[in-house]
Amino acid sequence: MAVNFSESRTRENLMRAFAGESQARNRYTIAAERAEQEGMITVAAVFRYTxxxxxxxxxxxYxxxxxxxxxxITVDGTYPVDLQDDLCGLLRAAEHNEHEEYADVYQAFGDTAKEEGFTEAASAFFxxxxxxxxxxxxxxxLADLLESDNYYNPGMNAKWMCTNCGYIHEGTQAPPICPVCRHERGYFIPWSLACYKAD
Structure with a gap:
């Protein structure tokens, strides 16, 4: 059914999505600052990357x-307050919110846009x-690794990369200090999560 865009639900949903994504960006920037305060530089980087x-x-x-x-455009909406006391709580809240966007919100917005005849918007939502x-x-x-204390101590031979200099360490745990650039352990990321790996 063709609908006038200026009177559509899709127009409102696009504005809701814009507001939601803008808020998520700010929540993750705030979470990154918390991660840095805890010395988890790589987790902060993941929050900023996201x-x-x-x-x-x-x-x-937009x-x-x-x-x-x-x-x-006037819209109403519900948005989370993710003020958590610990880093794992922030990661779990982010996981939950991303799941809602994936499984519920954007599927429904995409279906509405498709129904109203706005295929480009539907495609963007999906x-x-x-x-x-x-x-x-x-x-x-990330939350699983931190909660199980396996981020730096997996209990078996593993690899980590220093995100400051690129040094790759292999062993049963990440080193407390990078032997190359002398940055602390918080700069190491498990190899399985490292970007731009060659293998």
């Missing part, structure tokens, strides 16, 4: 509202939902 991707999602949703430039699932999985893996 925050940048949320900004890209916000920009995509761009689809271009024909309404100069107008004001494609970004898949990315949110990747975010969910990444946050869950």
């Amino acid at each position: 925050a940048d991707q949320e900004r890209a999602h916000a920009e995509r949703f 761009s689809l509202l271009k024909e309404l430039a100069g107008e004001t 494609q970004i939902a898949v990315i949110e699932h990747t975010h969910e999985t990444r946050f869950a893996k």
Whole structure:
């Protein structure tokens, strides 16, 4: 069914998604600061990396509202308050929110856009939902490793990469100090989570 965009639910859903992604970006930036305070530099980097991707999602949703430039769109919505006392709590909250976007929110928004005849918006919702699932999985893996105390001590031979200088350490636990650049353990990331690996 063809619907006038200026009267559509898709227009409102795009604005809700823009607001949600913008808030997620800020929540993750705040979480990154908390991770740094705890000396977990690599976890902070993951939060910031994800925050940048949320900004890209916000920009995509916002761009689809271009024909309404100069107008004001009033929407209501529910948004989480993720003030947690510990880093694992922040990761679990992020995992939960990403799951909701993936499994519920963007699927419903995409279905509505498709139903109203806005295929480009529908495609954006469905494609970004898949990315949110990747975010969910990444946050869950980090939380699992921290909660089980396996981030630096997996109980078996493993590899870590120093994100400051690129040194790759192999052993039963990450070193307390990088032997190359002398940065502390918080700069090491498990090899399984390292970006741009050659293997």
